[in-house]
Amino acid sequence: MNQEIKVMVNGEKRKIEVKPTDILLDVLRNKLGLKSPKCGCGRGDCGTCTVLINGKSVKSCLVLGIEVDGQEVTTLEGLMDNGLLRVQEKMLEGNSFQCGFCAPGFIVMSHELLEENPGPTKEEIKEAMAGNLCRCTGYTPILEAIEKTCGCKE
Amino acid sequence: MGNLKYVGKSVVRQDGLEKITGAAQYVDDLDFGQHLLYAAIVESPHANAEILKINIKKAQGLEGVVRVVTGDEFPYRFGLYMHDRYIFAQQRVRFVGEQVAAVIARTPEIAYQAAKLVEVKYKVLKPVLSVHDALGVHQDFEVEKNNMIHPDLSEYKHVPWFFPKDKTNIAHFRKIRKGNMEEAFKSADHVFEDEYSVPRYAHCAIENHVAVGLLDHSKRLTLWTASQSPHTQRHLFAEALSPLGLTHKDIRVITPYVGGGFGGKAGVSMEILAAALATTVPGSPVKVLWNRSQEFVNTYQRQGVNAKIKVGVKNNGEIVALEQLLYWDAGAYVEYGANVVNAAGLSATGPYRIPNVKIDSVCVYTNLPPGGPYRGFGYSEFLFGLESHFNEIAKKLNIDPVEFREINAIKEGDELSYGAKMNPNGLMEAIEKVKKEIEWGKKDKSSDPNIKIGKGFSLFWKAPAMPPNASSTCFLKFNEDASINLLISGMEIGQGYFTVMGQIAAEVLQIPPEKIRCVTPDTDRNPYEWQTVASHITWSCGNAVKRAAEDARDQILEVVHRALNKKIEDLYLEDEAVKSKTERDFNLPLKDFVINGIGLKDGTFRGGPIVGRGMYMPEFSSALSNPETGQGGKPNVHYTVGAAACIIKIDKETGKVQVPKMVLAVDAGKALNPDLVKGQITGGLLQGLATVLYEDMRFDKNGKLLNSNFTDYKIPTTLDVPDEIVPIIIENPQSDGPFGARGIGEHTMIPVAPMIGNAIEDALGIRMRHMPLTAEKICMTQLTRRD
Numbered sequence: 001m002n003q004e005i006k007v008m009v010n011g012e013k014r015k016i017e018v019k020p021t022d023i024l025l026d027v028l029r030n031k032l033g034l035k036s037p038k039c040g041c042g043r044g045d046c047g048t049c050t051v052l053i054n055g056k057s058v059k060s061c062l063v064l065g066i067e068v069d070g071q072e073v074t075t076l077e078g079l080m081d082n083g084l085l086r087v088q089e090k091m092l093e094g095n096s097f098q099c100g101f102c103a104p105g106f107i108v109m110s111h112e113l114l115e116e117n118p119g120p121t122k123e124e125i126k127e128a129m130a131g132n133l134c135r136c137t138g139y140t141p142i143l144e145a146i147e148k149t150c151g152c153k154e
Numbered sequence: 155m156g157n158l159k160y161v162g163k164s165v166v167r168q169d170g171l172e173k174i175t176g177a178a179q180y181v182d183d184l185d186f187g188q189h190l191l192y193a194a195i196v197e198s199p200h201a202n203a204e205i206l207k208i209n210i211k212k213a214q215g216l217e218g219v220v221r222v223v224t225g226d227e228f229p230y231r232f233g234l235y236m237h238d239r240y241i242f243a244q245q246r247v248r249f250v251g252e253q254v255a256a257v258i259a260r261t262p263e264i265a266y267q268a269a270k271l272v273e274v275k276y277k278v279l280k281p282v283l284s285v286h287d288a289l290g291v292h293q294d295f296e297v298e299k300n301n302m303i304h305p306d307l308s309e310y311k312h313v314p315w316f317f318p319k320d321k322t323n324i325a326h327f328r329k330i331r332k333g334n335m336e337e338a339f340k341s342a343d344h345v346f347e348d349e350y351s352v353p354r355y356a357h358c359a360i361e362n363h364v365a366v367g368l369l370d371h372s373k374r375l376t377l378w379t380a381s382q383s384p385h386t387q388r389h390l391f392a393e394a395l396s397p398l399g400l401t402h403k404d405i406r407v408i409t410p411y412v413g414g415g416f417g418g419k420a421g422v423s424m425e426i427l428a429a430a431l432a433t434t435v436p437g438s439p440v441k442v443l444w445n446r447s448q449e450f451v452n453t454y455q456r457q458g459v460n461a462k463i464k465v466g467v468k469n470n471g472e473i474v475a476l477e478q479l480l481y482w483d484a485g486a487y488v489e490y491g492a493n494v495v496n497a498a499g500l501s502a503t504g505p506y507r508i509p510n511v512k513i514d515s516v517c518v519y520t521n522l523p524p525g526g527p528y529r530g531f532g533y534s535e536f537l538f539g540l541e542s543h544f545n546e547i548a549k550k551l552n553i554d555p556v557e558f559r560e561i562n563a564i565k566e567g568d569e570l571s572y573g574a575k576m577n578p579n580g581l582m583e584a585i586e587k588v589k590k591e592i593e594w595g596k597k598d599k600s601s602d603p604n605i606k607i608g609k610g611f612s613l614f615w616k617a618p619a620m621p622p623n624a625s626s627t628c629f630l631k632f633n634e635d636a637s638i639n640l641l642i643s644g645m646e647i648g649q650g651y652f653t654v655m656g657q658i659a660a661e662v663l664q665i666p667p668e669k670i671r672c673v674t675p676d677t678d679r680n681p682y683e684w685q686t687v688a689s690h691i692t693w694s695c696g697n698a699v700k701r702a703a704e705d706a707r708d709q710i711l712e713v714v715h716r717a718l719n720k721k722i723e724d725l726y727l728e729d730e731a732v733k734s735k736t737e738r739d740f741n742l743p744l745k746d747f748v749i750n751g752i753g754l755k756d757g758t759f760r761g762g763p764i765v766g767r768g769m770y771m772p773e774f775s776s777a778l779s780n781p782e783t784g785q786g787g788k789p790n791v792h793y794t795v796g797a798a799a800c801i802i803k804i805d806k807e808t809g810k811v812q813v814p815k816m817v818l819a820v821d822a823g824k825a826l827n828p829d830l831v832k833g834q835i836t837g838g839l840l841q842g843l844a845t846v847l848y849e850d851m852r853f854d855k856n857g858k859l860l861n862s863n864f865t866d867y868k869i870p871t872t873l874d875v876p877d878e879i880v881p882i883i884i885e886n887p888q889s890d891g892p893f894g895a896r897g898i899g900e901h902t903m904i905p906v907a908p909m910i911g912n913a914i915e916d917a918l919g920i921r922m923r924h925m926p927l928t929a930e931k932i933c934m935t936q937l938t939r940r941d
Contacts, residue, residue, distance in 0.1 A: 080175065
């Protein structure tokens with residue numbers, strides 16, 4: 001039943017044995033030990049499992065492991081090769097997170113936004129982050145950190 | 155207090171870097187090795203039924219199944235304030251989703267598959283799904299024994315301040331009687347009565363509950379739990395599992411970071427399963443991981459309440475009497491929730507000076523999921539009715555609603571409903587500042603005729619609800635470089651607890667907060683803490699940390715005195731060193747001696763590792779009072795108060811509410827870290843908006859929750875954030891708080907529902923009495939109004 005897939009994970013070529021039913025989130029966490037993506041709902045509602053496939057954000061709880069054969073998968077762990085991202089620095093300074101469980105998903109998502117659109121408006125930031133749930137912060141300090149990162153327009 | 159160097163500063167969170175890099179570990183991030191087993195739970199499909207027979211044969215036979223466990227193996231009850239909850243259902247199930255049996259297997263998939271093969275035969279009984287049905291038709295609320303949800307209620311062990319009513323579905327009846335109601339209502343110029351209701355809500359922390367248990371071959375039971383309450387969990391596990399010979403010494407609870415709590419991870423709920431199941435498979439850890447649906451159903455829910463309010467007032471706006479009858483839908487088990495009912499009963503006057511008071515706060519069993527603690531602990535629920543009703547009264551008296559509040563606002567020294575005195579507070583200052591910020595009295599008008607603008611106002615208060623002897627402890631240990639580890643057992647659930655505890659120790663010892671690290675709890679190592687609940691941890695554990703730091707400071711000065719013959723009264727700490735008021739050049743860095751001591755000329759040393767110890771318990775608190783009147787005790791250590799207001803825009807056609815501005819002023823006593831206080835304000839306000847505008851638990855006619863996921867139970871997203879939030883911090887010191895601080899965490903959510911209700915009334919002239927106040931309901935109320 002197991003199938004071998006070849007995936008570029010955080011810049012490194014990996015061969016992984018997966019079952020056809022294995023969820024990408026579980027493959028990342030349990031087979032590769034990448035624990036920053038987390039499960040909050042298991043059905044694509046909360047965004048705390050957000051990772052990048054070929055630079056595009058996905059909810060990794062909605063993707064099968066075998067689907068990423070031959071693709072590039074990036075988690076928060078893979079975004080910090082050159083130290084903290086600017087958006088992370090702003091989030092640290094701004095005490096943006098409380099319990100921190102949703103933080104990896106938000107950071108991956110904001111990274112994608114800023115790669116695609118380095119100068120988003122406040123509304124564009126809100127729209128881009130609307131698929132990631134946070135119950136602690138009221139979102140304001142997270143949004144402010146992203147705004148500060150890009151010197152945001154109204 | 156002089157000049158503070160670290161306290162009162164918005165320093166960066168101690169756990170900030172861990173959390174933004176994904177390094178922070180939560181229970182499900184820990185590795186438990188190849189031996190890890192997974193449990194799946196067999197749940198009741200019925201809200202009320204007798205269990206006739208359980209057949210585990212098919213499940214047992216599936217390859218990969220290690221063990222199937224039913225209630226026969228664990229015929230034990232447990233609970234925090236009342237022992238009414240079962241590890242597994244015994245002969246009877248009381249809510250849809252209740253645990254009946256468990257399968258332990260090599261993989262989660264096999265466990266779930268096998269759980270479906272467990273055959274349970276039920277005799278289905280009629281469920282009791284409302285407070286109305288549970289209370290029956292008799293004046294004394296007595297019901298037939300077969301209509302009692304807990305026929306053995308009178309045998310349950312409970313705390314002395316609970317008053318269950320035999321032969322009823324009432325688990326606790328809290329009464330407050332003060333003054334003379336009859337005469338007061340007679341003397342009133344007007345009496346206004348109304349009814350309000352608040353439904354159930356879910357906490358929705360993004361991390362689901364998870365617990366891993368391991369009974370090793372030496373009979374040590376270790377639990378890793380996502381919890382607000384490591385020591386309380388150990389105690390409840392020890393109580394529940396004592397028939398198996400397990401004691402406190404044998405049980406160890408380890409609690410890494412928690413992905414949100416809000417009360418939902420207080421006490422013990424599903425964790426008891428991991429503890430019990432672990433004892434059936436010695437040598438192998440067992441993981442019990444809730445999915446989102448189980449998270450909604452089988453942890454705790456915020457209880458619903460029906461409130462009947464009657465208020466007597468004078469023409470000048472002075473309140474002379476208040477009657478609040480609160481009937482709580484507490485669910486199938488109330489071991490924690492009954493204390494929510496109790497706390498609300500004690501404080502259901504709100505922050506007002508009222509000479510004559512009658513309160514009944516009644517904890518009613520129903521066949522719905524167990525109620526329990528949720529941020530606000532009953533105060534959000536009773537204040538919705540009270541603060542809405544006060545606006546209606548002000549309107550009828552033709553008094554401005556804020557002025558009505560100013561006339562009646564409680565002041566320091568005023569008598570509370572149970573006879574104790576109100577603590578120092580900045581309520582009037584909060585009202586004044588919020589009024590100014592929201593431009594109270596100034597009417598805004600939209601240029602769009604379809605958009606109506608309204609303003610709403612509400613006061614709030616809350617006291618920590620806790621046993622009178624709830625305590626906190628701290629060990630403070632120095633490292634070679636004079637950095638510090640604080641061993642404490644409160645939980646960093648996001649509020650910033652670690653950061654402010656670090657700031658307190660930093661201030662006393664004059665060491666920068668960056669050199670202090672708090673250690674997540676392990677009951678084998680970190681000293682006792684009751685629980686991280688009740689917004690009491692900054693105050694209570696803050697006192698323990700301050701005392702531990704003072705203890706360490708005293709040891710430091712003493713050893714310098716002893717080794718170098720300096721007078722203690724001349725010595726002080728500054729810039730990580732001991733200095734002297736009389737010798738300018740004396741400067742002994744702490745790192746030179748806090749571990750290895752001070753060397754003398756003869757080659758010997760004085761001192762040794764510095765370890766500070768601090769404890770705090772409020773010795774003035776007492777829960778004992780007259781059961782018929784509630785008079786006599788001092789059940790609440792103090793109240794934190796404040797005021798809040800909002801501006802809303804309503805689309806008349808769709809009923810959709812937008813929030814351009816919210817203001818909240820809270821008296822923090824002393825804001826140890828203003829940025830973290832503001833974080834609680836922005837977070838609490840949105841969680842409050844969630845309850846009033848969006849969220850709503852829907853049950854079907856058989857008691858099954860219909861919306862146990864984020865698709866159907868919508869919590870706010872970035873698109874629902876108010877345009878502007880103005881946090882205002884007021885500081886009237888709490889004399890027994892660390893640097894004057896008191897808690898503010900829960901409070902920021904409490905005023906939101908009534909202030910939105912009041913703003914809707916201001917905008918549209920309609921009073922909505924039944925939460926939530928969704929767009930749909932606003933729209934329907936508009937369409938069906940008579941004028």
